[in-house]
Amino acid sequence: MTARVIDGTAVARRVREDVARGVEKLLAEGGTAPGLATVLIGEDPASEVYVRNKRRLCVAAGMADHHRHLPGDVDQATVAALLDELAADPAVSGILLQLPTPEHLDSEALIARIPAEKDVDGLTTANAGLLAQGRPGLRPCTPAGVMTLLEEYDVALSGAEAVVVGRSVLVGKPMAQLLLAQNATVTIAHSRTRDLAEVCRRADVLVVAAGIPGLVGADAVKPGATVIDVGIHRGEDGLHGDVEYDAVAEVAGAITPVPGGVGPMTIAMLLANTLTAATVQQGRAS
Ligand code: ADP
Numbered sequence: 256m257t258a259r260v261i262d263g264t265a266v267a268r269r270v271r272e273d274v275a276r277g278v279e280k281l282l283a284e285g286g287t288a289p290g291l292a293t294v295l296i297g298e299d300p301a302s303e304v305y306v307r308n309k310r311r312l313c314v315a316a317g318m319a320d321h322h323r324h325l326p327g328d329v330d331q332a333t334v335a336a337l338l339d340e341l342a343a344d345p346a347v348s349g350i351l352l353q354l355p356t357p358e359h360l361d362s363e364a365l366i367a368r369i370p371a372e373k374d375v376d377g378l379t380t381a382n383a384g385l386l387a388q389g390r391p392g393l394r395p396c397t398p399a400g401v402m403t404l405l406e407e408y409d410v411a412l413s414g415a416e417a418v419v420v421g422r423s424v425l426v427g428k429p430m431a432q433l434l435l436a437q438n439a440t441v442t443i444a445h446s447r448t449r450d451l452a453e454v455c456r457r458a459d460v461l462v463v464a465a466g467i468p469g470l471v472g473a474d475a476v477k478p479g480a481t482v483i484d485v486g487i488h489r490g491e492d493g494l495h496g497d498v499e500y501d502a503v504a505e506v507a508g509a510i511t512p513v514p515g516g517v518g519p520m521t522i523a524m525l526l527a528n529t530l531t532a533a534t535v536q537q538g539r540a541s
Pocket of ligand 1: 420421422423424425426427444445446447448451464465466467470485
C-alpha cells in the first residue's frame with residue numbers, strides 16, 4: 256500500500272484564510288482587531304525564526320502584532336511585570352511566551368501569570384484542567400492542529416484505537432485528551448513503555464511526539480493506519496520526523512510528511528486561538 260499524504264501546508268492555509276475572514280467579520284460587527292503579544296527572551300536563532308513566522312502570519316490574517324523582545328539576562332521580576340502589563344492591556348487578546356526560556360528563569364511561574372482567556376498556547380493549568388474535564392477552553396496549538404488534520408481527512412475516531420507516543424505537557428497529554436473527547440480508545444506510550452512497536456501496531460490512528468528521529472518504523476504500523484508525525488529534526492540532508500517516512504508510507508493508509516505535515520498547522524491554530532480569545536473577550540459568541 257502507498258499511503259495518502261496528509262497535506263498540512265494546504266490545510267493550514269485554509270485555516271488561516273478562515274481566521275482572516277473571522278477577523279473581518281469581527282471588525283464588521285463593530286469589534287476590534289485581535290492582538291497577539293509574542294514575548295521572546297534572548298537570541299536563540301530557532302526561537303527567533305518561529306516568532307518571526309508567528310508575527311508575520313498574525314499580521315497577514317489582519318491581527319495586531321504586539322511583539323516584545325527581552326534580553327537573555329533579564330530577571331524573573333521584569334518578565335513577570337511585562338506579562339502582567341500584557342494581561343491588563345485590552346488590545347492584547349493573546350499572550351505567547353516563546354519557549355524554552357533561558358535556564359535562570361522559572362517558566363512555569365511565568366506561564367502562570369498569563370490569564371487563561373489570553374493563554375493562546377493552551378499551557379496554563381486552568382486550560383489543561385478545562386481540557387481534562389471536557390469543557391471549553393483554549394487548546395494547545397500542536398495537538399489542536401493534529402485534530403484539524405484528522406477532521407479534514409475524515410479519519411474516523413469514534414471507537415478507533417488511538418496510540419499517542421509521548422506524554423509531554425505541550426503535545427502528548429493534550430493530544431490524548433483531545434482524541435478521548437472524540438471517543439477514541441486512547442493509549443499513551445512513553446519512554447518506559449515495554450515493546451513500543453507492539454503497542455503502536457494496535458493503532459488505527461498513531462500520533463508520534465517523542466522527539467526521537469526515526470523512532471517509529473514500518474514494523475510498528477498496522478496496515479492502513481493513519482500516522483501523524485509531530486517530530487521535527489534538522490539533519491544534514493534536511494528535516495526529518497520521529498517516523499521512518501519512506502518505509503511507513505508503504506504500510507500506512509495516510510501519513511503526514513515532515514516538513515509540510517503537522518508543522519504548518521501549529522501556527523495556524525495559534526491564529527485560530529487568538530481569534531477565539533478576542534471573540535470571547537469582546538463578548539461575542541465564538
Ligand atoms: P514534545 O515537545 O514533542 O512534546 P518532548 O521532547 O517534550 O516532546 O517529550 C518527549 C516525550 O516523548 C516524553 O513525553 C517521553 O515520555 C516520550 N518518549 C521519550 N522516549 C520515548 C520512547 N522511546 N518511546 C516512547 N515515548 C518516548
